[in-house]
Amino acid sequence: MLHPSHQLRFINPVIGYGVFATEPIPKGTIVGFVDSLDIKILPKTYERLNDKVRAIIEHFVYIDKEGDGILAWDNEKYINHSCDSNALVTPYHLSIAAHDIAKNEEITIDYTLNDAYLDIHKEGEGLSCQCGSPNCRKIINNLDIDSYLPIFISRLNEALTCSLQVKQPLFDFMDTKEKNELIKAFQNHSDCSKIMLEFLKKRSSNFHKKWNRILS
Numbered sequence: 001m002l003h004p005s006h007q008l009r010f011i012n013p014v015i016g017y018g019v020f021a022t023e024p025i026p027k028g029t030i031v032g033f034v035d036s037l038d039i040k041i042l043p044k045t046y047e048r049l050n051d052k053v054r055a056i057i058e059h060f061v062y063i064d065k066e067g068d069g070i071l072a073w074d075n076e077k078y079i080n081h082s083c084d085s086n087a088l089v090t091p092y093h094l095s096i097a098a099h100d101i102a103k104n105e106e107i108t109i110d111y112t113l114n115d116a117y118l119d120i121h122k123e124g125e126g127l128s129c130q131c132g133s134p135n136c137r138k139i140i141n142n143l144d145i146d147s148y149l150p151i152f153i154s155r156l157n158e159a160l161t162c163s164l165q166v167k168q169p170l171f172d173f174m175d176t177k178e179k180n181e182l183i184k185a186f187q188n189h190s191d192c193s194k195i196m197l198e199f200l201k202k203r204s205s206n207f208h209k210k211w212n213r214i215l216s
């Protein structure tokens with residue numbers, strides 16, 4: 001589920017739609033989380049789909065820790081990639097604002113961290129990127145994730161330290177248990193590198209276990 005202060009806007013025919021902040025979203029705010037209405041795409045479901053439907057699914061789906069595809073039921077699926085994204089994936093089934101997001105700024109995420117699907121690409125393959133950031137990597141895949149990971153983790157650590165000091169509108173949409181566990185994780189937060197590495201390792205291994213036969 002996506003932060004309520006957003007609007008879906010058409011950008012151009014190449015990029016299509018994007019999600020824009022309608023109010024300032026401070027650093028550390030939860031921008032989106034996996035909720036029970038999101039649609040799980042299991043390998044056996046995907047196998048039964050025809051190529052046209054598969055193409056749509058592949059465009060919008062991301063892979064969760066269990067290695068299954070997740071299709072967001074709301075506008076969260078329209079969040080575009082940026083090599084200098086203002087939101088970051090965390091190991092807590094949610095993404096947070098990496099810095100203060102201004103009103104009318106497009107909310108972006110780095111697909112490198114968001115999608116184990118990118119693991120399957122070889123050198124020079126992946127999603128081509130025209131995000132316009134000075135650090136644009138041009139081809140997005142997970143081959144060189146190790147070189148970016150320390151930067152992601154340091155940005156994430158910094159943003160997570162703000163998470164209990166800012167308003168969290170999405171807390172109102174979580175069940176009490178989920179919300180309390182998150183508050184505890186934020187309170188105990190100091191360095192999420194270990195949990196982030198475990199999360200990425202588990203997701204990648206589950207993804208390969210479940211999807212290699214189908215996608216190879």
Ligand SMILES: [Zn+2]
Nearest residue numbers: 083129131136
């Ligand atoms: Zn880029």
